[in-house]
Amino acid sequence: EPEVTQTPSHQVTQMGQEVILRCVPISNHLYFYWYRQILGQKVEFLVSFYNNEISEKSEIFDDQFSVERPDGSNFTLKIRSTKLEDSAMYFCASSEIARTDTQYFGPGTRLTVL
Amino acid sequence: AQTVTQSQPEMSVQEAETVTLSCTYDTSESDYYLFWYKQPPSRQMILVIRQEAYKQQNATENRFSVNFQKAAKSFSLKISDSQLGDAAMYFCAYRSANSKLTFGKGITLSVRP
Numbered sequence: 375e376p377e378v379t380q381t382p383s384h385q386v387t388q389m390g391q392e393v394i395l396r397c398v399p400i401s402n403h404l405y406f407y408w409y410r411q412i413l414g415q416k417v418e419f420l421v422s423f424y425n426n427e428i429s430e431k432s433e434i435f436d437d438q439f440s441v442e443r444p445d446g447s448n449f450t451l452k453i454r455s456t457k458l459e460d461s462a463m464y465f466c467a468s469s470e471i472a473r474t475d476t477q478y479f480g481p482g483t484r485l486t487v488l
Numbered sequence: 489a490q491t492v493t494q495s496q497p498e499m500s501v502q503e504a505e506t507v508t509l510s511c512t513y514d515t516s517e518s519d520y521y522l523f524w525y526k527q528p529p530s531r532q533m534i535l536v537i538r539q540e541a542y543k544q545q546n547a548t549e550n551r552f553s554v555n556f557q558k559a560a561k562s563f564s565l566k567i568s569d570s571q572l573g574d575a576a577m578y579f580c581a582y583r584s585a586n587s588k589l590t591f592g593k594g595i596t597l598s599v600r601p
Binding site: 430476484 | 535581
């Protein structure tokens with residue numbers, strides 16, 4: 375069964391450093407998403423992406439964040455200058471059709487900012 | 489804005505018994521989708537079941553079923569014949585036409601052997 379994959383599974387970085395989190399969505403999916411979950415809290419939407427453009431973003435997704443689909447398979451989330459409060463689990467998800475389809479999640483990347 | 493409320497932080501069930509997890513939501517939209525996701529200790533988000541708001545029939549997936557009450561904006565998950573592997577965090581989620589998911593705070597389910 376196809377699945378969303380994410381790398382790395384765990385990333386440790388120093389405050390102020392840039393990090394790139396990588397995702398490979400399911401191959402025939404067209405809509406991509408990033409969510410994050412701070413430990414012990416609920417999952418929060420960051421951004422959705424379709425046709426090489428951001429479709430929607432939350433207030434969390436400020437200028438420190440960016441997303442990119444650099445090739446036909448990868449979808450990345452970049453945090454330019456990490457802060458302590460960026461420590462969280464970051465989930466990538468994808469769906470075939472935005473309006474009606476289920477979003478399938480990857481296993482997540484745990485980001486620890488020291 | 490849509491909100492999803494899971495008021496019970498944790499529940500416990502005896503193995504082989506049935507448990508119901510509650511969820512309510514608030515929306516002014518008529519076309520939307522509801523989901524239950526399971527998050528085991530590995531923290532991966534796994535889809536359990538989904539319900540389309542326009543369908544009156546409650547969704548069922550093996551031992552998992554929902555009680556969808558659209559007028560009451562209630563969407564509970566029933567797990568029958570609970571198994572040890574069902575122990576996890578369960579999140580209720582709402583999605584409207586704009587596609588982003590809005591999650592509740594989650595409920596921790598423990599299964600007693």
